[in-house]
Amino acid sequence: MTSLILALVGGGVVGLALGGLGGGGSMLAVPALIYLLGFTPAHATTAGLVIVAVTSLAGLLAHARAGRVRWRTGAAFVLAGLPAAAATGALSSRLPAGVLTAAFAALAGIAAWRMLAPRRAADPGGEAPGLAGTAPHENGGAAQPAGPVRSVATGAGLGAITGLLGVGGGFLTVPALVSALAFTMAEAVGTSLLVISGNAMAALVPRLGAAGNLDWAVVAPFTAAAVLGAWDGKRLADRFSGPALQRTFAFALLAVAALMLVDALR
Numbered sequence: 001m002t003s004l005i006l007a008l009v010g011g012g013v014v015g016l017a018l019g020g021l022g023g024g025g026s027m028l029a030v031p032a033l034i035y036l037l038g039f040t041p042a043h044a045t046t047a048g049l050v051i052v053a054v055t056s057l058a059g060l061l062a063h064a065r066a067g068r069v070r071w072r073t074g075a076a077f078v079l080a081g082l083p084a085a086a087a088t089g090a091l092s093s094r095l096p097a098g099v100l101t102a103a104f105a106a107l108a109g110i111a112a113w114r115m116l117a118p119r120r121a122a123d124p125g126g127e128a129p130g131l132a133g134t135a136p137h138e139n140g141g142a143a144q145p146a147g148p149v150r151s152v153a154t155g156a157g158l159g160a161i162t163g164l165l166g167v168g169g170g171f172l173t174v175p176a177l178v179s180a181l182a183f184t185m186a187e188a189v190g191t192s193l194l195v196i197s198g199n200a201m202a203a204l205v206p207r208l209g210a211a212g213n214l215d216w217a218v219v220a221p222f223t224a225a226a227v228l229g230a231w232d233g234k235r236l237a238d239r240f241s242g243p244a245l246q247r248t249f250a251f252a253l254l255a256v257a258a259l260m261l262v263d264a265l266r
Contacts, residue, residue, distance in 0.1 A: 003037060003215075003217070003218055004217070004218070004221055006032075006036045006037055007037060007218045007219075007221045007222040007225065008221050008222070008225045009225075010028070010029070010032035010033075010036055010037070010222055010225070011029075011051070011221065011222035011223060011224065011225030011226040011229065012225045012226070012228070012229040013028060013032075013229065014028050014029045014032070014051070014055075014222075014225075014226045014229065015055060015225060015226035015227060015228060015229020015230040015231075015232070016229040016230070016232060017249055027107070027108055027111055027167055027171075027253055027256070028252070028253075028256065029044075029047075029048045029051050029052070029166075029167075029222075029226070030044045030045055030048045030104060030165070030166055030167065031104075031108075031256045031259070031260060032222075033047055033048065033218075033222075034101075035259070037215075037218055037222075039215075040097060041097040041100040041101055041104075042092065042093050042097065042100065042210070043210070043213065043214060044166065045092055045100065045164075045165055045166030046093075046166065046204070046207045046210050046214060047166070047214050047218075047219045047222075048165075048166030048167060049089070049162075049166045049200045049203050049204045049207070050204065050214075050219060050223060051219070051222060051223045051226055052162075052166070052167065052196060052197075052200045053197050053200035053201050053204065054223050054226075054227060055223065055226045055227050055230055056193045056196040056197035056200065057193075057197045058227045058230060058231075059193045059230055060190070060193040060194055060197055062231075063189070063190030063193060064190070066190070068186050068187055068189065068190030068191075069187075069190040069191050069193075069194055070183065070187050070190075070191050071194070073181060073183075073191070074177075074191040074194040074195060075194070075198075076151075076155075077151065077154075077155045077177070077181070077191075077195055078155070078194060078195050078198035078199065079155075080151070080152040080153075080154075080155030080156050080159070081155040081156055081157075081158050081159025081160075081162070081195065081198070081199045081202070082159060082198065082199070082202040083156070083159070084156040084157070084159035084160040084163065085159035085160065085162050085163035085199040085200075085202040085203040086163065086202045086203060086205055086206055087160070087163065088159075088160045088161075088162075088163035088164035088203070089163035089164070089202070089203035089204065089205070089206045089207055090163075090206035090207075091163075091164065092163065092164050092165070092166070092207075093206075093207060093210060098264045099264075100164075100165070101260050101261075101263055101264040102260070102261060102264035102265075103164065103165060104165050104167075104260055105256075105257045105258075105259075105260035105261040105264060106257070106261075107161065107165060107167065108253045108254075108256050108257035108260065109253075109254065109257040111171045111250075111253050112250040112251070112253040112254045112257065113250075114171055114175075115171065115246045115247070115249060115250035115253070116246075116247065116250045150180055151180050151181060154176045154180045155176075155195070158172055158173055158176060158195065158199060159199045159202065159203075162196065162199035162200055162203055163199065163202070163203035166203070170192055170193075170196060173188075173192040173195050173196060174188045174189055174192045175188075177191055177192060177195070
């Protein structure tokens with residue numbers, strides 16, 4: 001019963017962060033599974049991919065109905081990341097727990113830094129970006145699409161991170177779509193869910209055998225709570241200012257990074 005309650009609470013917090021910030025919430029899923037629910041790092045990253053894939057697909061449907069997903073360009077970006085996601089997904093299960101923990105701590109620290117960094121520009125359309133450090137723009141803005149080589153490299157890098165650490169990487173995907181492909185912020189947030197869900201499912205393929213060893217009595221309610229929390233995240237964002245939410249979440253990530261780094265160095 002205690003594990004079920006912790007799973008529901010942890011999933012709800014992850015979903016609220018995803019819905020309220022447009023990304024980054026999955027950074028809390030893996031630490032919650034390790035430190036609250038007793039998963040090993042390898043099982044936690046696999047379970048994290050399940051949670052990320054299902055939650056992202058649920059969010060993708062909502063954004064697709066609003067016309068905020070650029071399917072053709074987003075699919076090309078996904079294809080660039082699929083081989084890397086599958087390769088690092090297979091590699092992850094073979095790495096020592098300490099290496100995975102230290103890598104996750106470093107990524108959490110980078111995510112926190114990006115969220116605390118000052119915004120570079122304001123959206124002319126008045127829409128606040130979901131993650132700090134991005135530069136939203138409209139047609140005719142300063143951002144220009146990157147070349148195909150950079151776009152492919154960026155997609156592959158995002159896929160590699162998703163496969164290795166079991167996170168969606170929304171805090172990286174949204175800025176990448178804005179800067180590399182010149183998406184508007186609304187399109188980047190919606191399309192990032194396509195990229196994240198595609199990479200997560202690709203990374204799960206080489207881990208299908210390990211997925212059978214997961215404690216589904218914990219993973220299933222955690223995932224369901226994350227989906228429900230993501231739907232309510234927008235209401236949270238409407239009630240509180242975006243910068244305040246980002247700062248709170250960033251400091252939480254810094255605490256997670258410090259905890260995991262100390263654990264890795266033991």
